[in-house]
Amino acid sequence: MTDMGVFNFETKTVQLNSGYEMPIMGLGTYALDYDTCVNSVKTLLQNGGRLIDTAYMYGNEEETGNAIAKSGIPREEIFLTSKVWIEHYGYMEKARLRLCSVGILRGAW
Numbered sequence: 001m002t003d004m005g006v007f008n009f010e011t012k013t014v015q016l017n018s019g020y021e022m023p024i025m026g027l028g029t030y031a032l033d034y035d036t037c038v039n040s041v042k043t044l045l046q047n048g049g050r051l052i053d054t055a056y057m058y059g060n061e062e063e064t065g066n067a068i069a070k071s072g073i074p075r076e077e078i079f080l081t082s083k084v085w086i087e088h089y090g091y092m093e094k095a096r097l098r099l100c101s102v103g104i105l106r107g108a109w
Helices: 034-046 061-071 092-101
Strands: 013-015 021-023 026-028 051-053 079-081
Touching: 026 034, 034 061
Parallel strands: 026 051, 051 079
Antiparallel strands: 013 021
């Protein structure tokens, strides 16, 4: 029997179809400007949150990456979601390089 899609309230995660466990509480960065974004992400991470949602169109991927780097939390412990804008479909390598350049994506894609 599989636990995929089942919320585990003890670990505060849900297992995705991919097998990854995703935290069920996190922070969305939509409409957060530089200081608010950096401070919000750092505060989330300092208080045990590990899920961050951002997007190219939010215009704060770099701030999100800076906050992650400044937090001292290993990147491997953070579950990060982003979105590819419609104009970027078919340009996955370019998107990967963009996420690497702003400090969000490190290592394997």
